Amino acid sequence: MGMAMRVAGTRARSAVPSATDPLNPIWHPSPNFGERRDGLTPSLIVIHYTAMDSAQAALDRLCDPKAEVSAHYLVGNDGTLWQMVREEDRAWHAGAGEWHGQTDINSRSIGIELDNAGKHPFPEPQMHRLEQLLRQIMYRWAILPNGVIGHSDMAPGRKFDPGPRFDWLRLERNLLATPRGYAAGPQTASxxxxxxxxxxxxxxxxxxxxxxxxxxxxxxxxxxxxxxxxxxxxxxxxxx
Known part of the structure; x- marks a missing residue:
């Protein structure tokens, strides 16, 4: 398939894992999902940490109907990748918040959970798999680097993931997040x-x-x- 330009948020092909997907995520379906509202399609990717003891504990919770939470993907600290919700469906990962004035982030986004308690660095195998996944999702839905955000970006004060140990600079250098500015700025900060x-x-x-x-x-x-x-x-x- 060619790299023709597409409108942001437009699906290029089926988002369901297939045998030809080089990432080959483990399909572990969660019952916690619904239809995206108002005809919305993914234009954002929200990165989370699980803040749980293990990837298995997080997987169990994200697939527990009583918990009423889910995400599209979970990346283990060893790079293992699970998919719980199809990309075209609405997972329940973001909650209340907004980004660029837009609400209902769940209907606008794909959620990626990283197996991490938020207190230690994210291992290389996990970051490598995350970068591979981001590239695929961004291509499938024509999402630009400015559409890759953290949970704390859209829910300040309520959420703190992916936390202070997450390597945003690495994503920026690889064109997987918006590059930060380095201008000196005003002499006084108001x-x-x-x-x-x-x-x-x-x-x-x-x-x-x-x-x-x-x-x-x-x-x-x-x-x-x-x-x-x-x-x-x-x-x-x-x-x-």
């Missing part, structure tokens, strides 16, 4: 300027200044502490 830049970058949820700052730092400067600094604005300034 809360108004910061909020405007954050909203333009996609952080549009209605939260207070401290919660917004924490969410942006989780994505770009997880080591950042204290009040707003000039360095907090720099990653949000788009490349010229």
């Amino acid at each position: 809360k108004g300027q910061f909020r405007n830049l954050a909203q333009a970058a996609g952080f549009s949820a209605d939260v207070d200044d401290d919660t917004l700052l924490h969410a942006v730092r989780l994505r770009y400067r997880p080591w950042g502490r204290g009040p707003l600094q000039q360095a907090d604005l720099a990653p949000l300034i788009p490349h010229s």
Whole structure:
């Protein structure tokens, strides 16, 4: 199949795993899904961590009808890949929140869970498999790097995954996430300027200044502490 350009969010081919899929995910269907609403198709990919003891524990929960949660994919720390919901269906992974002013993220996104408690680095086999998966999903649905976000990006203050140990820079360097800005920015960092830049970058949820700052730092400067600094604005300034 050629690499012809497609409208973002348009399915290129069946999203159901097949024997010819080089990733060959383990099909482990979850009952927790529904139809995407209002004719929406995936234009976002939301990355999560499981915050559970093992991939098996996460898989059990994501497939438990009583839990009422699910995701499209789960990537184990050894790179094992499971698929629980077809990409064209609506998994229940994002919950309340918004990105670029758009709500019902579940209907707009594909959810990927990573087997990680949020307190340690993500192993190389897991990151490698994630990158392979992202490339396939982005191609299938014509999703651009700015459509790859973390759970904490769209739900500031409510969610914190994939957490401070996730290597966003690695994804950026491989064109799998929006590259951060490196401009010096204004000499003084005002809360108004910061909020405007954050909203333009996609952080549009209605939260207070401290919660917004924490969410942006989780994505770009997880080591950042204290009040707003000039360095907090720099990653949000788009490349010229």
